[in-house]
Amino acid sequence: MSAEQQGNYALLMPPVNDSYDLYWNGVLVGHQGNGPPNPHWFYNPLPQSFTVPSSREDTIAIRVWKSPPLFVDSGTLGGLHGAPLLGDPDTISAQEAEQNSESIHQVLYEYTLLILYGMVSIFSLLLWGREHKIRVFLWLALFTATTVALAVLQGLFSLPISYGLGRGLNQPIYALNHVSLWLLLLWLLRLNGKRRLVRCTRILAICTLSVALLDGFLAPFWGTAGDWMQTIDAILTSLMLAVQVYPILIILMGIRQRLDSAHWAVAISAFISQIINIIADMSAAGQRFTHWTLFERIINTPLFVIHGIAFWASNVIEIVLFVSILYAVYRFDTERQTRQSLLEREMQSAREIQGLLIPEAMPSLEGYAVTSAYRPALEVGGDFFQIMRRKNGSTIVALGDVSGKGLRAAMTVSLIVGILRSLSDASYSPAQILQVLNRCLYGRLQNGFVTAVILQLHHNGTVTIANAGHLPPFLNEKELATEGSLPLGLSPALTYEESSVHLQQRDQLSIYTDGLLEARNTTRELYGFDRLHTLFATQPTAQQVTEAAIAFGQNDDITVLTFTRLAQGEEATTSVTASFAESSVESLIELP
Known part of the structure; x- marks a missing residue:
């Protein structure tokens, strides 16, 4: 030519x-x-x-x-x-x-792997969006997403990315990829319950990301870099290389746990992968000064070639690690769903038990109009109340709050209600009832406690009150000064004092749990005593009180009881509202 x-x-x-x-x-x-x-x-x-x-x-x-x-x-x-x-x-x-064509053929398996990484990332993110508390899905989504991002930035798709943008993004994404692997290992190796280790990991993760962001910040100005910028780069890179050892420590701590085959596969593959990364990064660092050839001889040399596609040690162990992580996450989620199913059945049983313990109907109290309302914040709450008539004509009213929520609180409530009902026909005073409860509960609450207030109502309007660390009752719009004491279950030798008050006609005595006082609105403002005084000044029913708190923003279980002294000859009434979460058992019962 x-x-x-x-x-x-x-x-x-x-x-x-x-x-x-x-x-x-x-x-x-x-x-x-x-x-x-x-x-x-x-x-x-x-x-x-x-x-x-x-x-x-x-x-x-x-x-x-x-x-x-x-x-x-x-x-x-x-x-x-x-x-x-x-x-x-x-x-x-x-x-x-x-x-x-040759370039595409050589990286064809990497394209396939990245598509799989991307699908896993999206699916994991959707799972985490559905259940935010299960953070293993978030760490898996970040690990796979950053792996895809790094491959794109480092030339897999031959995109014309400027150095300033590419390097500026690569450094923090590279750090995030490593940090997400650390956090993923904590979950998969069952170390997420070790608070000190988790705290150290978070601190180191923040430091690593900060160093990476600073290193990436240098990229847009690297074209004019002098000695001082190169020195900073050497320091920042050395710091990022030093933290490569940290996942080795996580893995070594993890293998001390009782691991099954799935978790052993994660531990072994992650260990080998990290060793390869350390060798690759350490041998590459400063090699123009050291002239080390370890990177070229071990890391950058293919293990084998299949149909023109080269497989490096890092690629092979990356695939093994990815598959083992997926399998371990699958096992984790399967076991979690099994435990959750068992817990739901237990909670359903506890909910049914509590439905029997919270009165759906109460006896009428001569001379009083009684209203009650119970609204748990969770499926099974820790509030309780009982109203028990005695043979001498007086009535014992017990209201309290068990620390904690859920199944454990429900079991404690069932124990307390059983004790109260066993004492209903005895001649115990309110203070003596609290002493019996305290002795029975001591040592059984696993560092928890119970607040309670016991009332004894008489036909003539006299009310005897004993308080165990509970909020004082309201008489109309004013708080009653009662003899205070420690909650139940803290010491076996506690004693409780009594005080008395006489209700005049139309006086209203109200008792409640702290869920009413601690209701919070969207700005995190407490309902507080000022609103409580204003509310009780109107002599509302228990239902109206709970509705006001729920409208403000319920944050805890709410139980309210009101007792209004009636005029002589006026008919006694009783109103009960009880809600049990999903079952939504609500009843309004008027008894003559």
Whole structure:
């Protein structure tokens, strides 16, 4: 082929670190990036073809600019990755297509793996969105998503990403990838319950991400980097390399646990993967000074080749780690769902028990209008109350609050109600009832406690009160001063004092649990005593009180009882409202 016949040549330039200007017979015909004084180059250099005019004698000149070396640069970077190819446009176009085809073939399995990573990331994020408390899904989503992001940034799809953007994003994403793996290992190796280890991991994660962000911040200015910026890069890179040892410590602590085969697979594959990462990063760091060849001989040498696709040690162990993590997460979620199903059955049983313990109907009290309302914040709450008539005509009223929520609180409530009912026909005073309860509960609450108030109502309006660390009753809009004492279950030798009050006609005595006082609105403001005084001044029913608290923002179980002294001859009434979460057992019963 003669130049005269062809008219123009095509020149295929290989990837070049970092930017270049291409001259043909002394004339600038193309470039990739820019050199100083305003340097601009790609994070991953790309091949590029140019059309050049033909003549009898042609001279090619290439001016290459290399950015200041990073701490992890080998010292051999810079310049052309191969020889330029010159020929007719059709031949060069075919050669370029063949190179692209070979590149795609070599990374085909990586494309497939990244698609799987992306699907797992999306699915894990959806699972975490449904159940925020199960953070293993969040860490898995971050680990897989950052793996995909790093592959994209580091040239898998040959995107023309500028160095400032690519390096600036790569560093924090690289750190986030490692941090998410640490947190994932904590969950999968059953170490998430070790508070000190979790706290140390969080602190180290914050420090690592901060260092990575600072290192990435240098990237847009790296084209003009001097000695001081290179020194900072060396320090920041060294810090990021040092934390590579931390997951090894997590794994060593994890293997001390009783692990099954799935978790052993995670521990072993993560350990090998981390060792490879440490060797790769440590041998790459400063190798232009040390001239270590460990990276090239071990890490950057394929283990084997199948149909032209090379498999490196890091690729193989990455696949093994990914599969073992997926299997361990699957086992974790399966076991969690099994435990949750068992817990739901237990909670249903506890809810049914508590439904029997909270009165749905009460005896009428001569001379009084009684209203009650019970609204648990969870499926099974820790509030309780009982109203028991005695043979002498008086009535014992007990109201209290068990610390904690859920099944344990419900079991404690059932114990308390059983004790109260066993004492209903005895001649115990309110203070003596509290003493019996305290002795029975001591040592059974697992560092918990119970607050309670006991009333004894008489036909003539006299009310005897004993209080065990509970909120004082309200008489109309004023709090009653009662003899205070410690809650139940803290000490076996506690004694309780009594006080008395006489209710006049239309006086209302109200007792309640702290869920009423501690209701919070959307701005986290407490309902508080001021609103409580205003509310009770209107002599509301128990239902009206609970509705006001719920409208404000319920945050805890709410139980309210009101006793209004009636005029002589006026008919006694009793109103009960009880709600049991999902079953929503609500009843309003009027008894003569």
